[in-house]
Amino acid sequence: MLRSLPKLSLLFSSARNPHYLASVQRFISVGRRAASRVKIGVASTVPIRSMSTSTISSAITSETAAEDQVQRVNLLRSTDDNYDGVIVELDQPMDSTTFISILRASVSHWKKLGKKGVWIKLPIHLVNLVEALVKEGFWYHHAEPKYLMLVYWIPESPSTIPANATHRVGIGSFVMNEKQEVLVVQENSGLFQGTGVWKFPTGVVDQGEDICVAAVREVKEETGVDSEFVEVLSFRQSHNSFFEKSDLFFVCMLRPLSSDIKTQRLEILNAQWMPFxxxxxxxxxxxxxxxxxxxxxxxxKMGGQYSGFSSVPTSSNFSDQKNYLYLSAGALKSSYSS
Structure with missing residues (x-):
């Protein structure tokens, strides 16, 4: 039965290195005990062929003469992405020293496979590994409440790893009743606090939320008025508006389904129906x-001289979930009829 060389033989390949010789001597002295293997946070191993030198004892040489000696090195569990990169989701605690050893072996393995970007998703309970990753050349990509994402670019070429989300999406709701009164609010916080300005209900689209849904939700939250989405009338893009991110703002037209106002006091000072x-x-x-x-x-739009973009539910090759395409339905119907 083969004996495995200690793991230090992977790090010190020169026979003249005293640490290397010492490790070999310790291996001989422990007889047939198997070398220990780190198991925390790993899912796969790769065989690495040991290097023979003239200084290795004749006892080891005689045992490896019949068959090549193989030692297995632990690698981080990873999945391939669609762009020749890998994604690693860590979950089990480990100390920084052990982690760095496994990380270096993994990056070396990915490099041989021709991989490019490395994404490591670090849950908040493994925050102790952040410093180790940064020292190995990883950088912050984005953070969420329960994890931090760090990335690394393997090739010696400019990185093509995309930046974190670049835009925030907001909506403003134009809600007009049959009396041509528009639903407006005064805010008790933010830029308009204390100004007396009446404005459309506005808000930020939540993650995973559609624009048409967000517009209806914000109106309900701020004023208590039920409504249904009609069209996107216009939209605006601005930059450096929120932590240096760009901003997309959609003006949506909604049809009121109720008229009674119940003001949300947390953000809204007052709300009313006002002549346009x-x-x-x-x-x-x-x-x-x-x-x-x-x-x-x-x-x-009120005068019937403008056509906005209504929402059409569609399917996509990128997701099984239904999404919305916003288009000028009136203009589309006219083109079909002609």
């Missing part, structure tokens, strides 16, 4: 080029 002309005449609105364009769009 009164809303548009506010000095703050008149001084804003952006808001004037939005108001002109709303007026054109």
């Amino acid at each position: 002309e009164e809303y548009a005449a506010q000095p703050f609105i008149q001084k804003s080029e952006l808001l004037k364009y939005i108001n002109d769009t709303c007026l054109a």
